Amino acid sequence: MEKATSILPPHIKLSHSLIDLPRVGLGTFKLAGSEVTSSVSRALEIGYRHIDTAVIYKNEELISSALKQHGIAREEVFITSKISPYQQGAERARAAALEILQRLDSSYVDLLLIHWPGASKTKTTDPANAKLRLESWRVLEELYEQGKLKAIGVSNYEESHLKELASHAKIMPMVNQVEVHPQRPNTCLRQLCQDLGIAVVAYASLGCGHLLQNPIVLDVAQQTGKSPAQVLLRWGLQKGCAVIPKAANPGHLIAAGELLNWELPGDLEARLDGLENGTKYCWDPSGIA
Numbered sequence: 001m002e003k004a005t006s007i008l009p010p011h012i013k014l015s016h017s018l019i020d021l022p023r024v025g026l027g028t029f030k031l032a033g034s035e036v037t038s039s040v041s042r043a044l045e046i047g048y049r050h051i052d053t054a055v056i057y058k059n060e061e062l063i064s065s066a067l068k069q070h071g072i073a074r075e076e077v078f079i080t081s082k083i084s085p086y087q088q089g090a091e092r093a094r095a096a097a098l099e100i101l102q103r104l105d106s107s108y109v110d111l112l113l114i115h116w117p118g119a120s121k122t123k124t125t126d127p128a129n130a131k132l133r134l135e136s137w138r139v140l141e142e143l144y145e146q147g148k149l150k151a152i153g154v155s156n157y158e159e160s161h162l163k164e165l166a167s168h169a170k171i172m173p174m175v176n177q178v179e180v181h182p183q184r185p186n187t188c189l190r191q192l193c194q195d196l197g198i199a200v201v202a203y204a205s206l207g208c209g210h211l212l213q214n215p216i217v218l219d220v221a222q223q224t225g226k227s228p229a230q231v232l233l234r235w236g237l238q239k240g241c242a243v244i245p246k247a248a249n250p251g252h253l254i255a256a257g258e259l260l261n262w263e264l265p266g267d268l269e270a271r272l273d274g275l276e277n278g279t280k281y282c283w284d285p286s287g288i289a
């Protein structure tokens with residue numbers, strides 16, 4: 001697989017899209033109320049230009065307000081949102097996308113993802129999941145062609161879901177957002193994404209905070225003089241992914257430059273690779289038909 005070089009450019013080029021994906025973004029799952037304003041404004045201050053949200057995070061309006069309050073121009077910030085499992089299918093997905101535009105108070109979304117390959121209230125083994133997610137994909141293709149979505153993609157799609165989509169899509173997804181960290185590097189899936197020209201956005205890079213106390217991570221941090229969070233995020237970047245750490249505490253945010261401009265030496269990257277054990281901190285899409 002292609003290996004990232006030491007100093008990484010701040011953006012990843014997306015296939016079929018005129019916009020580039022900033023390699024480092026702010027995750028916002030569970031950010032609510034004043035936390036949104038403080039984290040977003042701190043993130044902008046230290047150079048972040050990419051914010052990851054979703055309908056189920058219920059904070060799109062707060063993010064839009066925080067951006068306005070800061071005064072940054074809309075086109076300066078790359079916003080990702082995601083339609084939820086309960087919004088799968090043609091009509092619901094279309095309504096969901098238009099509601100996102102309203103909540104973001106914007107004529108476009110930079111990147112809209114299908115959050116999950118399954119549909120709510122549908123058994124994981126039910127073939128209806130495949131029918132509904134393809135209908136949702138058709139809506140994303142249409143809104144992309146209309147310019148309402150600058151880029152489109154998926155999240156939590158496994159190899160089977162991507163291969164199925166590849167055989168039906170008019171426009172291939174530009175991004176797959178999936179759980180990637182040293183305990184779960186998702187190597188085969190990332191290889192398939194690379195082969196299909198799909199950029200990978202890694203979520204839960206810090207293992208939702210759990211990996212920050214891992215003894216190997218602490219040791220690698222000590223040897224590099226970096227923090228455990230820097231080491232884990234840099235590991236994800238060196239695997240070619242974009243990263244979207246979440247921090248309710250603005251003091252936890254690490255400037256993108258401090259992640260892009262140094263290299264985790266090969267032997268220490270290999271020590272982190274050695275943590276692979278399949279641990280998953282978030283939901284598991286592997287059984288979804």
Ligand SMILES: NC(=O)c1ccc[n+]([C@@H]2O[C@H](COP(=O)([O-])OP(=O)(O)OC[C@H]3O[C@@H](n4cnc5c(N)ncnc54)[C@H](OP(=O)(O)O)[C@@H]3O)[C@@H](O)[C@H]2O)c1
Nearest residue numbers: 027028029203204205206207208209229246247248249252
């Ligand atoms: N597509 C999906 O299905 C999906 C699923 C999960 C997540 N995501 C996205 O990915 C983002 C990141 O994932 P995540 O929020 O699950 O977990 P994460 O980024 O792996 O970990 C977040 C945790 O790490 C802590 N933290 C962050 N930076 C730190 C630092 N420098 N030092 C010490 N602690 C630090 C945070 O603490 P504080 O909050 O207290 O600062 C928080 O507890 C989400 O916010 C969301 O945008 C997507």
